[in-house]
Structures are given as C-alpha cells and as structure tokens.
Amino acid sequence: MTTINDVAKQAGVAPITVSRVINNSGYISQETRGRVEQAISVLGYVPNALARGLRSKRTNTLALVMTDITNPFFTSIARGVEDVASESGFSVIYCNTDESESEEYKYAQILAQKKVDGIILVPACSQSKTVEFFQALDIPVVLLDRRIPEVQIDTVRCDSIAGAYKLVKLLLGLGHKRITMISGQRGVSTAEDRAIGYHRAMTEAGLEEYEQVYFGSFTQDSGYELAQKALTSPDPPTAFVGANNFITIGIMKALRNQKLRVPEDITLVGFDDLPLPLFIDEPFLTVAVQPAYEMGKKVAELLLHRLVGKAPDECQEVILPIEIIQRKSSGPVKV
Amino acid sequence: MTTINDVAKQAGVAPITVSRVINNSGYISQETRGRVEQAISVLGYVPNALARGLRSKRTNTLALVMTDITNPFFTSIARGVEDVASESGFSVIYCNTDESESEEYKYAQILAQKKVDGIILVPACSQSKTVEFFQALDIPVVLLDRRIPEVQIDTVRCDSIAGAYKLVKLLLGLGHKRITMISGQRGVSTAEDRAIGYHRAMTEAGLEEYEQVYFGSFTQDSGYELAQKALTSPDPPTAFVGANNFITIGIMKALRNQKLRVPEDITLVGFDDLPLPLFIDEPFLTVAVQPAYEMGKKVAELLLHRLVGKAPDECQEVILPIEIIQRKSSGPVKV
DNA sequence: ATGAAAGCGCTAACAT
DNA sequence: ATGTTAGCGCTTTCAT
Numbered sequence: 001m002t003t004i005n006d007v008a009k010q011a012g013v014a015p016i017t018v019s020r021v022i023n024n025s026g027y028i029s030q031e032t033r034g035r036v037e038q039a040i041s042v043l044g045y046v047p048n049a050l051a052r053g054l055r056s057k058r059t060n061t062l063a064l065v066m067t068d069i070t071n072p073f074f075t076s077i078a079r080g081v082e083d084v085a086s087e088s089g090f091s092v093i094y095c096n097t098d099e100s101e102s103e104e105y106k107y108a109q110i111l112a113q114k115k116v117d118g119i120i121l122v123p124a125c126s127q128s129k130t131v132e133f134f135q136a137l138d139i140p141v142v143l144l145d146r147r148i149p150e151v152q153i154d155t156v157r158c159d160s161i162a163g164a165y166k167l168v169k170l171l172l173g174l175g176h177k178r179i180t181m182i183s184g185q186r187g188v189s190t191a192e193d194r195a196i197g198y199h200r201a202m203t204e205a206g207l208e209e210y211e212q213v214y215f216g217s218f219t220q221d222s223g224y225e226l227a228q229k230a231l232t233s234p235d236p237p238t239a240f241v242g243a244n245n246f247i248t249i250g251i252m253k254a255l256r257n258q259k260l261r262v263p264e265d266i267t268l269v270g271f272d273d274l275p276l277p278l279f280i281d282e283p284f285l286t287v288a289v290q291p292a293y294e295m296g297k298k299v300a301e302l303l304l305h306r307l308v309g310k311a312p313d314e315c316q317e318v319i320l321p322i323e324i325i326q327r328k329s330s331g332p333v334k335v
Numbered sequence: 336m337t338t339i340n341d342v343a344k345q346a347g348v349a350p351i352t353v354s355r356v357i358n359n360s361g362y363i364s365q366e367t368r369g370r371v372e373q374a375i376s377v378l379g380y381v382p383n384a385l386a387r388g389l390r391s392k393r394t395n396t397l398a399l400v401m402t403d404i405t406n407p408f409f410t411s412i413a414r415g416v417e418d419v420a421s422e423s424g425f426s427v428i429y430c431n432t433d434e435s436e437s438e439e440y441k442y443a444q445i446l447a448q449k450k451v452d453g454i455i456l457v458p459a460c461s462q463s464k465t466v467e468f469f470q471a472l473d474i475p476v477v478l479l480d481r482r483i484p485e486v487q488i489d490t491v492r493c494d495s496i497a498g499a500y501k502l503v504k505l506l507l508g509l510g511h512k513r514i515t516m517i518s519g520q521r522g523v524s525t526a527e528d529r530a531i532g533y534h535r536a537m538t539e540a541g542l543e544e545y546e547q548v549y550f551g552s553f554t555q556d557s558g559y560e561l562a563q564k565a566l567t568s569p570d571p572p573t574a575f576v577g578a579n580n581f582i583t584i585g586i587m588k589a590l591r592n593q594k595l596r597v598p599e600d601i602t603l604v605g606f607d608d609l610p611l612p613l614f615i616d617e618p619f620l621t622v623a624v625q626p627a628y629e630m631g632k633k634v635a636e637l638l639l640h641r642l643v644g645k646a647p648d649e650c651q652e653v654i655l656p657i658e659i660i661q662r663k664s665s666g667p668v669k670v
Numbered sequence: 671a672t673g674a675a676a677g678c679g680c681t682a683a684c685a686t
Numbered sequence: 687a688t689g690t691t692a693g694c695g696c697t698t699t700c701a702t
Contacts, residue, residue, distance in 0.1 A: 051679035
C-alpha cells in the first residue's frame with residue numbers, strides 16, 4: 001500500500017509537506033506542490049482516512065439516521081442532506097432504523113465507533129435515549145422531522161399541529177363533520193401533533209363528539225387496517241385524514257375495497273406527497289406537503305454550522321412551512 | 336474521551352486484555368472478562384473504529400454503490416445487502432451515483448480512503464474505470480445488476496436478454512407486431528441486453544421490419560418523451576415494452592396524454608415491479624420481475640465469502656431468474 | 671491466560 | 687516555505 005511516506009520520498013520532501021498539499025493547508029511553493037502532485041499521481045496514492053481521522057479527530061462524515069428509507073419523503077430529505085454535505089466536503093452515512101428503538105441504538109453504537117463528526121436523527125420515538133448517548137460522547141446531534149420534548153437540541157421540522165389544523169379546516173369548510181384521522185405511532189411527535197391539530201380544529205368547530213383518531217404506525221398496512229375498522233364502525237366518517245403518505249395510500253385501498261369512490265362517495269386527504277416519478281395516475285390527493293428536500297438542506301446546514309462553531313450557543317428550532325395542495329380527492333360532504 | 340487504556344486501568348489489566356474482551360479473541364478468564372466488562376460499562380467506553388481499522392486493516396464495512404437510490408428496485412436490493420451484511424457484523428455505506436460516471440469516480444475515491452473492506456457496484460456504464468481502480472488497490476469488488484464485458488469479476492445479475500425475450504414473446508403471442516421498446520442508456524448492459532432480447536424475439540418471428548428500439552435513460556421523463564416520439568411516428572406501435580419501472584411509468588403517462596387506454600387501446604409491459612406500498616391502483620402492469628431482495632442478499636454473500644477467502648479463485652457469475660407476471664396491461668392486438 | 675513493545679498512516683505542535 | 691518529533695487508539699507479534 002502506498003503511504004504518505006512513499007509519496008514524500010518520491011517527491012523528495014517531508015511527509016508533512018505531502019500532507020499540506022493534500023489538505024491545502026499551510027504554505028507550499030508552486031514548484032513543490034507540483035512535484036508532490038506528480039508523485040501522488042505516479043504512485044496512485046490514496047490518503048488513508050482512518051489515519052487522518054485518528055490523528056486529526058475529524059472524519060468529514062455526517063450520519064443521517066432515518067426511520068424509513070423506502071419512504072420518498074425521507075429519500076428527498078436525504079438528497080437535500082447529501083447536496084449540502086458534499087458541497088462542504090462531507091460524506092454522509094445513511095442509516096435506516098425501521099422505526100425501531102433497538103435498531104436506532106445499534107446504529108448509535110456504530111456511528112460513535114466510526115467517529116462521525118455529527119448526526120442528523122429522525123428519532124424512532126420521543127423516549128429515545130439516543131440523543132443523550134451522543135451528547136455524552138460530545139457528538140453533535142440535530143433532530144429532524146420529529147421533536148423530543150424536554151430536551152435541549154437543535155431541531156428542523158414542520159409544524160404538524162398547524163398542518164393538520166389547516167387540513168381539517170379545509171374539510172370542515174366542505175361541510176364534513178364526521179372526520180376520522182388515521183395517525184402513526186403513539187409517542188412519535190408527528191403522529192401526536194397531527195392528532196392535536198385535528199383535535200384543535202374539531203374543538204373550535206364544536207365537533208368534539210365526532211372526534212375519532214386511530215393511532216397505528218406510518219405504514220400502508222396500518223392505514224388500511226385502521227381505515228377498515230373506521231368504515232365498519234357504527235357511524236363511519238365522511239372524510240379521512242391520513243397522517244402520512246403511506247397511511248393515506250392504505251386508507252385509499254380500504255376505500256376501494258369498500259367500493260367507495262373518492263371524492264364522489266367519500267373524501268380523503270393526507271400528509272406528504274408522493275413524488276411524480278412514482279405516480280401512474282395524475283396526482284389527485286389533497287395533501288399537506290412538507291418541503292422535504294429543503295428540510296434536508298436546512299438540517300445539514302445547521303449541523304455543519306454547529307461543527308465549525310458558527311451557530312449560536314443556544315439551540316435552534318427551525319420550523320419550515322407546510323403547504324396545503326388542494327386536488328380532486330377532497331369533495332363536499334355527501335348527504 | 337475514554338480509551339482502551341482508561342478501561343484497562345479501571346479494570347486493573349493491560350490494554351490488550353481489554354482488546355481481547357471486546358473482540359472475543361484469545362483466552363480470557365471469566366473473572367477478568369467480568370471486570371473488564373464492568374469497567375467498560377462504568378466508563379461508557381466506545382471503541383474507536385478508526386484506530387481499530389488503522390491497526391487491523393479491516394473496517395468491517397462494505398459499500399453499495401447504486402445508480403438511483405430513489406428507485407424501489409435498488410431500495411429492495413439495499414435491504415438484502417443490509418440484512419446479510421449486518422448478520423455478519425458488517426455495516427454498509429450506501430452511495431448514489433445518479434448514473435453519472437463522475438459521481439461514481441468521486442465515491443470510488445472516498446471509499447478507497449475510508450478503507451471499506453469490499454464494494455458492491457452497479458456500474459454507471461460499461462466503460463467505467465472504477466473496477467480497475469479498486470482492483471489496483473486490492474479492494475474486492477463485485478458487480479451487481481449490470482455486467483461489464485471483458486473484465487474478470489464476480490457478478491450477480493439477471494438474464495436481461497432472456498427476460499426481454501420472454502416479454503416480447505408474450506406480446507407476439509397476443510398478436511402484436513408493431514412492438515416498440517423504450518430502453519435506458521446506451522452503454523449500460525441492462526439497456527443493451529433488453530434490446531438484444533427484444534431483437535431476438537422479433538427476428539425469430541420474422542418481424543425485423545417492425546423493430547423499433549429507443550435508447551434514452553432509465554427515468555420517467557425519458558420514457559415519456561420517447562413514447563411520445565414513438566406515438567407520433569408514421570407507424571405507431573400497438574404495444575410498448577419499458578426497459579425498467581420508471582420508463583414504463585413514463586410511457587403510461589404518454590399514453591394517458593394521448594387518451595389511449597391500457598389495455599383496450601394499446602398494450603404496455605415492462606421490467607421491474609413497483610412495490611405495493613406505493614400503489615394506489617391495484618397493480619395492473621404485466622412485468623418481468625427481477626428478485627431484487629434476493630439479488631442483494633446473494634451479492635452480499637458472495638462478497639463476504641470473497642473477503643474471508645471462502646470463495647473459489649476464479650470469478651463467479653450468478654444469474655438469478657426473472658419472473659414474468661401477467662396482469663391486465665397486456666391485451667390482444669386491436670385490429 | 672495475560673502482558674510488553676512496536677507500529678499502523680497520518681497530522682498537531684513546534685521548530686527553523 | 688519546509689521539516690522534526692511525537693502520538694492519536696488500537697491490535698499484531700512475540701513473550702511469559
């Protein structure tokens with residue numbers, strides 16, 4: 001294996017000079033730089049990141065720990081993170097926890113061992129000890145998408161309460177009263193907050209008696225099952241709100257299954273769009289859209305600022321806007 | 336930061352003894368092991384993977400370099416790789432090249448620097464110098480999904496020629512003659528092979544004069560544009576074959592755009608299914624399905640065997656079966 | 671069953 | 687503008 005010493009000999013300089021060339025640090029004469037670059041190229045030298053990291057205590061690596069890498073919402077986020085990180089010379093390690101605390105813990109161990117410089121975490125649940133684990137090791141962490149109450153930590157997310165509130169308001173405006181929300185896991189802030197926003201809108205409209213929220217998980221299967229349950233209840237809803245894209249698709253399937261047409265027979269709205277490349281039909285769902293790519297960019301920027309000490313001491317909470325896109329799936333209540 | 340030396344002092348042993356405990360290597364008395372584990376727990380010690388890798392020359396890390404991480408086909412592959420790797424104590428670094436040779440080169444540099452133990456590569460093109468780059472550095476590489484001619488290297492893929500052949504045979508059996516294939520990039524084996532399989536079936540049927548293959552890229556946009564072109568040609572096809580899932584969706588959109596119903600007005604088949612969670616409609620496309628998850632498992636197994644020297648010296652080519660799933664989208668030719 | 675010494679490849683700190 | 691020295695945290699090698 002070619003090392004920095006081999007390059008140094010080949011170029012007739014000291015190893016530290018080679019180091020300065022490959023790091024663009026310190027003063028190097030044009031002439032010396034040329035000789036070193038020549039030697040690097042001749043020998044096919046590739047710096048050893050392990051040695052660099054061990055010595056310098058920086059790996060130029062971030063980690064993005066997500067709960068579901070198959071969800072296009074997170075894929076878009078990942079692109080945003082990657083774009084910003086790579087522009088600053090950082091690489092990104094992607095980890096998928098599948099909403100499991102134990103998987104999250106497993107990755108926390110690995111990432112701590114690998115000495116990544118910073119971590120972007122979508123916590124699997126609010127009780128997660130992962131943040132404290134990293135903070136104890138002095139590894140900067142930033143939360144993404146979901147908040148954890150009672151912990152001082154940088155967070156980039158959207159206002160799920162407001163998003164759900166607006167979505168339900170829209171339904172109320174269409175005359176709906178029996179509105180059912182199908183949400184994600186209890187103990188996950190986005191699932192809880194969207195239920196809170198729903199509750200707020202319903203209460204304001206004096207419709208407490210019609211309130212119906214099901215908690216499950218952010219998957220199609222869960223959405224399907226809970227929608228089935230709601231549909232077979234004594235007083236089935238005239239409108240559904242899905243707390244994320246997969247749940248909403250699950251609800252859609254349940255509706256199809258019951259031969260209910262959207263929006264002719266029943267109304268359906270949800271959180272998070274699906275990207276165009278995956279649609280065969282024209283997009284027709286009325287949705288609350290979170291700016292996933294921008295969330296990824298923003299969270300990476302925030303973390304990178306932290307790393308170079310450019311961020312203010314107190315922790316920041318960045319709330320990005322949710323946009324309601326009204327399409328065909330939301331119709332007036334049928335009588 | 337807590338190091339192995341701190342743990343050693345705390346436990347009253349030598350650092351090497353701590354090393355043996357955390358690596359489960361060599362002989363350790365139960366009593367010593369207990370004291371060391373106790374010390375590790377008390378101090379919250381996390382081993383430094385950089386130091387370990389630097390010294391031991393193994394990082395227990397694989398890389399999976401893909402061309403499009405947003406494609407569910409690759410997401411499934413990634414799961415297969417992850418499952419096998421993690422079972423063997425390896426972690427996986429995921430890289431997305433977006434079909435770009437220069438991105439591929441960029442990641443090659445990073446991965447070589449990080450000293451990953453082995454690499455699974457979906458080459459962006461057949462002329463890629465990436466394989467030689469890694470081989471020169473003695474880093475094991477295995478190709479996935481796409482082959483590179485004239486290079487001796489382990490490969491796990493499906494038989495695209497046979498898959499396309501079967502798909503076209505099916506169309507011929509339905510009475511179609513004017514069959515158009517929309518394929519991916521020239522110079523990518525899957526794009527070329529699927530065109531070859533098409534050609535073979537058409538030739539066998541004596542339909543050379545009807546042959547029409549468009550090369551573009553494996554994206555929805557490309558599929559859309561090329562399908563538009565084909566539809567506005569003097570002699571438009573009665574059936575389309577999309578060379579991957581995104582292309583097929585693009586074709587579908589072009590058909591919608593022309594108010595053509597599938598399969599009543601025109602037939603559409605393609606490669607690679609879309610996973611159920613993303614479907615709102617019941618799946619209705621007739622497709623040639625590659626066993627993505629198994630491909631991922633298989634390629635990871637092959638690479639891990641290479642790493643421990645369990646694989647035979649000569650390189651292996653594993654060809655997994657393609658399954659044709661016939662659904663509603665393929666109908667008889669309209670007269 | 672345990673330990674001592676050395677060194678992996680690099681860069682921080684301090685010269686010159 | 688370039689070099690010397692030392693050491694990051696660990697495991698290999700060789701002892702005992």
